[in-house]
Amino acid sequence: MGFIMLDETDKNQLEQLLKHELKELTLSIYELKRLLEPVSPDNAIGRLSRMDALEMQSVNTTKLQNQQNRVNQLQKALLRLEKNYDFGLCFECGETISLERLKLKPESEYCVSCQQILDAR
Template identity: 40%
Template sequence: MDTKEREDFTNVIKKELEALREQLPSLEKRMEPVSPDASIGRLSRLDNMVNQGVVEKQLSNTRVRILKLEEALRRVQEDEDFGLCAECGDPIPLKRLLAMPEAELCVECAS
C-alpha cells in the first residue's frame, strides 16, 4: 500500500467511523425498555419486544463494525504490511479492505 492508498483508506474509514458513532446514541435510546406502566396494549408490547431484538442486533453489529474499523485504522498507520495478503503477499484490493477491514487474506487465499 503506498502513502496515497493509506491516506485514502484512512479517510474512508474515519468517515464511516464518524457516521457509525453518530448512530450509537439513537440506537441505545431505542433499547431502553418501555415502562411497565406505559399504557400500550399487549400486542404493541410484543411488537416493542420484537423491535428491541432488531435494534439490539443492529446495535451489536454497529459496535463490532466500529471495533474492526478502529483496529484497521490503527494497523494502516502502524503495520507496514497492512493490506498485503498474509498468505501470498499480494496486495488485497482496497474495495475488499473497505468492506472487510479485518481481512488478512486476498480473495483467492480466503476461498
C-alpha cells in the same frame, strides 16, 4: 507479514474512509443505544404492541452488536494503516488485498478468495 506499498494519496483516502465510517457508526450506535433504553409501559409505544416492541428490540440488539464489531475492526484497521503494519494484507494467506476491495471495505482482513472460503464455512 509486513506492509503493502500505498502511495500517500491512497493512504490518505483510506484513512479518511476509515474515519468517516467510524464517525457514522458512532452516531448510529448512539441512536441504537437510545432506542434500546427500557421504555416504561405507559410511554409512547403508541400503536406498537408489546410483541412488536420486543421484536424490534431484538433486531436492534443484533444490529448494535454488528455495528460494535465493525467499529472494532475499523479501529484495528486504522491502527494498522497508521503504523503501516499489516494493513492490506490477508490474515489468512498473507497476500495483498486489492486496493479496490480496500476502498470498498477498508477494514477487510482477508483477500477475496480467502473471504469466500471463510464465508462458505
